[in-house]
Amino acid sequence: MTSPGDSGGRETWPLWEVFIRSSRGLSHVHAGSLHAPDETMAVRNARDLYTRRAEGVSIWVVRASDITSSDPDAKGEFFESPQGKEYRHATYYSESEAVPHL
Amino acid sequence: MNHSNHVVSTAITAESIADSSVVAPEAVAQYALGLGDDALVLAHRLGEWIANAPELEEDVALGNIGLDLLGHARSLLTYAGTAWGQSEDDLAYFRGEPEFRSRQLFEQPGGDFAATIARQLIASVYFAELYRALSLSTDPTLAAIAAKAVKEVDYHVDHSVQWLRRLGLGTDLSHERMQRGLDLMWPFVGELFQPDPFATDLDGIAVDPERLRLAFDSLVPRLIVDAGLTVPTMAAAQGGGRIGRHSEALGPMLAEMQVLARAHPGATW
Amino acid sequence: MAAPAKTTVDDASSEGTADQRREFDRLIEADMRVEPRDWMPEAYRKTLIRQISQHAHSEIIGMQPEGNWITRAPSLKRKAILMAKVQDEAGHGLYLYSAAQTLGIDRETMFEQLITGAAKYSSIFNYTTPTWADMGSIGWLVDGAAICNQVPLCRASYGPYGRAMTRICKEESFHQRQGFEILLELMRGTDAQKAMAQESVNRWYAPALMMFGPPDEDSPNSQRSMAWKIKRFSNDDLRQRFVDMLVPQAEVLGITLPDPDLKWNEERGHYDFGPLNWDEFYEVLSGRGQANAVRVARRKQAHENGAWVREASRVYADREAAERETTQRMAS
Numbered sequence: 100m101t102s103p104g105d106s107g108g109r110e111t112w113p114l115w116e117v118f119i120r121s122s123r124g125l126s127h128v129h130a131g132s133l134h135a136p137d138e139t140m141a142v143r144n145a146r147d148l149y150t151r152r153a154e155g156v157s158i159w160v161v162r163a164s165d166i167t168s169s170d171p172d173a174k175g176e177f178f179e180s181p182q183g184k185e186y187r188h189a190t191y192y193s194e195s196e197a198v199p200h201l
Numbered sequence: 202m203n204h205s206n207h208v209v210s211t212a213i214t215a216e217s218i219a220d221s222s223v224v225a226p227e228a229v230a231q232y233a234l235g236l237g238d239d240a241l242v243l244a245h246r247l248g249e250w251i252a253n254a255p256e257l258e259e260d261v262a263l264g265n266i267g268l269d270l271l272g273h274a275r276s277l278l279t280y281a282g283t284a285w286g287q288s289e290d291d292l293a294y295f296r297g298e299p300e301f302r303s304r305q306l307f308e309q310p311g312g313d314f315a316a317t318i319a320r321q322l323i324a325s326v327y328f329a330e331l332y333r334a335l336s337l338s339t340d341p342t343l344a345a346i347a348a349k350a351v352k353e354v355d356y357h358v359d360h361s362v363q364w365l366r367r368l369g370l371g372t373d374l375s376h377e378r379m380q381r382g383l384d385l386m387w388p389f390v391g392e393l394f395q396p397d398p399f400a401t402d403l404d405g406i407a408v409d410p411e412r413l414r415l416a417f418d419s420l421v422p423r424l425i426v427d428a429g430l431t432v433p434t435m436a437a438a439q440g441g442g443r444i445g446r447h448s449e450a451l452g453p454m455l456a457e458m459q460v461l462a463r464a465h466p467g468a469t470w
Numbered sequence: 471m472a473a474p475a476k477t478t479v480d481d482a483s484s485e486g487t488a489d490q491r492r493e494f495d496r497l498i499e500a501d502m503r504v505e506p507r508d509w510m511p512e513a514y515r516k517t518l519i520r521q522i523s524q525h526a527h528s529e530i531i532g533m534q535p536e537g538n539w540i541t542r543a544p545s546l547k548r549k550a551i552l553m554a555k556v557q558d559e560a561g562h563g564l565y566l567y568s569a570a571q572t573l574g575i576d577r578e579t580m581f582e583q584l585i586t587g588a589a590k591y592s593s594i595f596n597y598t599t600p601t602w603a604d605m606g607s608i609g610w611l612v613d614g615a616a617i618c619n620q621v622p623l624c625r626a627s628y629g630p631y632g633r634a635m636t637r638i639c640k641e642e643s644f645h646q647r648q649g650f651e652i653l654l655e656l657m658r659g660t661d662a663q664k665a666m667a668q669e670s671v672n673r674w675y676a677p678a679l680m681m682f683g684p685p686d687e688d689s690p691n692s693q694r695s696m697a698w699k700i701k702r703f704s705n706d707d708l709r710q711r712f713v714d715m716l717v718p719q720a721e722v723l724g725i726t727l728p729d730p731d732l733k734w735n736e737e738r739g740h741y742d743f744g745p746l747n748w749d750e751f752y753e754v755l756s757g758r759g760q761a762n763a764v765r766v767a768r769r770k771q772a773h774e775n776g777a778w779v780r781e782a783s784r785v786y787a788d789r790e791a792a793e794r795e796t797t798q799r800m801a802s
Contacts, residue, residue, distance in 0.1 A: 103506030103507060103571075104506075104568060104571035110577060110578050111578070111777075111780040111784050112256070112780060112784060114568075114571065131564075131633075131634070131637070132568040132571070133258055133568070134256065134258060134577065135258065136367070136780070136784050136786065136787040137783070137786075137791070139363060140363060140367075143262070143359070143360065143363065144261075147258070147262040148258065148561055148564060151265065151558075151561070168507070171508060171509075215546070215547075241546075245541065248549070248553055249541060251533065251537055251540060251553060251556050251557060251560070252533040252534055252537040252556065252560070252768075252772065253775070254772070254776065255775070255776025255777075255779035256779070257530065257563060257564050257567075259776075260533075260560040261557055261560050261564070264553060264554070264556070264557030264560070265557070267553055268553055268554060268557070271546065272550070274546070275546050278546070290544075290545045294545075313775070314775075314776070314779050364783075366786070367786045368779070368783075370786050370789070371781070371782025371783060371785050371786045372778070372782045372785050374778050375778055375779065375781075375782030378778070457541050457542060460542055461542050461602055462544040465544070465659075465660065465663065467660075468660055468662075468663055469545075469655060469659060470545045470652070470655055470656075470659075
């Protein structure tokens with residue numbers, strides 16, 4: 100399954116998803132999408148569209164049709180497992196709560 | 202909504218120059234005026250594209266380039282004006298066509314998108330070389346304006362090169378139009394590198410345009426050929442923009458640009 | 471806000487299983503966001519496409535009345551601000567088209583709907599901008615009304631719409647202020663400038679108030695949009711909020727709002743205002759405004775003039791990709 104906006108080649112220019120690193124030390128985060136004829140122009144269009152107010156120091160673009168996503172109908176089997184495994188989180192360990200540096 | 206995020210910027214701007222106590226020496230002001238006019242006229246031409254570009258993404262791209270150029274123009278004109286107690290707007294709106302010193306390339310109408318790309322390619326490479334050299338000027342204000350501008354125009358070069366390739370190597374139609382665009386703009390290349398009458402006595406401060414020709418010649422013809430196009434061979438137009446001689450395109454452009462300001466002399470906006 | 475009554479579950483056009491419908495209703499009720507791949511009632515999807523694309527078209531068509539003054543802006547500062555603002559509108563149209571695209575409609579289709587008149591855009595942009603002061607009025611009144619409308623939309627139940635609106639609201643915070651300052655500068659200026667400002671506000675005030683849409687009792691779609699948490703406040707509530715904000719701002723400007731019935735109502739804690747001419751609203755909406763045909767024709771022309779550019783760059787991209795593939799194949 101590709102990204103939600105992919106129009107399957109019906110448009111002259113394909114759709115691209117844009118990810119921006121807002122400053123050093125942070126991950127690239129999805130900013131939005133745009134149209135461009137190829138990856139070279141996509142990254143430039145992303146610069147012009149999504150960093151006009153100094154929002155970014157680095158840009159990724161991915162063709163929307165190249166994105167593979169989890170199946171929305173498989174939410175249960177994909178995301179149920181972590182439920183009930185509270186022992187993966189520090190907050191589960193209440194006995195040691197008051198002990199310094201733990 | 203957050204109205205409180207103050208934008209703190211250290212970049213040199215028309216405002217920061219106007220707020221400072223810097224005063225351009227007469228000769229430097231005369232030189233800066235010509236450079237400011239070049240940037241202003243081209244910025245105005247790019248402003249004509251907004252809402253008319255081939256795709257919305259390109260509206261935004263051309264808008265950014267136009268705004269960069271307008272920024273350069275405002276800094277240069279503001280700096281020039283400090284010599285005469287005049288504002289950027291006094292200079293932009295209340296000089297007539299013969300007093301404008303812009304080189305003729307910049308006033309050429311954008312025509313179709315290919316003609317605009319041809320004009321941008323020539324202009325951007327010229328600006329990049331100019332500002333790179335000018336960033337070493339011994340005049341600190343000119344050097345600072347150029348240092349900011351050079352990074353921006355490097356991006357403009359890239360933008361026009363990308364489109365030159367796509368139009369030159371795209372379809373037969375785009376190839377034909379890109380060639381026609383280059384042919385239209387090429388006669389105005391020569392003037393860019395003619396001596397600037399206001400740069401002659403400014404050793405170390407101004408840039409001698411003839412010095413920039415080599416870099417232009419070693420880059421632009423190769424880019425054109427790489428894009429499957431032919432380097433135009435038509436003769437250079439006579440030029441003379443720096444001394445107020447312009448093509449027929451500038452008059453109507455200025456008439457439009459200045460009409461409102463001139464209808465209300467002395468008004469502030 | 472209290473959860474509105476459920477009106478969605480038995481929508482005739484919704485298919486989906488009982489589980490899917492329950493999940494959708496749960497998301498809406500819990501004030502969570504619906505995301506593109508989630509099941510949603512067909513009517514919800516259609517409503518969103520209609521509203522988001524209409525909003526996108528408004529941004530794009532809205533570039534024209536202001537673009538009209540870029541080449542004549544009376545100072546270089548104003549020229550830069552106006553260029554940046556009109557450029558932002560192109561950007562905002564793009565964000566919104568992208569949000570609509572996640573619902574399964576592409577930009578090309580939306581564009582066709584715009585130029586054939588199948589899709590609407592805000593009627594306000596069918597008014598013309600004969601004077602520079604109109605740049606002030608558009609910023610102060612039109613963008614002001616738009617912002618009132620848009621801020622609650624940042625919390626719209628459909629995720630991509632809310633996210634697009636958040637970005638837009640952040641960027642638009644300067645749009646209203648720059649318009650206000652254009653008028654402020656005019657009101658501090660010469661008599662001719664003051665008259666220009668007042669005349670312009672006289673023309674834009676009522677149309678701006680009508681941007682919130684017809685009165686609640688004549689706006690059947692609003693009810694459902696509110697149930698779905700696409701819309702958070704009714705047309706009349708937003709309009710009242712806007713008028714309450716405008717009056718003190720007009721005082722700062724020293725400008726008169728052209729409504730003799732405008733006065734503070736102590737009991738309601740709001741300003742009362744006079745009736746609006748809804749006949750005019752529907753006239754403009756149905757195509758008999760000052761510039762309907764021109765606006766659409768101009769957009770169509772720009773799009774058609776650009777076709778060869780879009781086509782050339784696609785051909786180039788395809789060829790480059792094919793060549794890259796050949797090179798890779800030969801190398802391996």
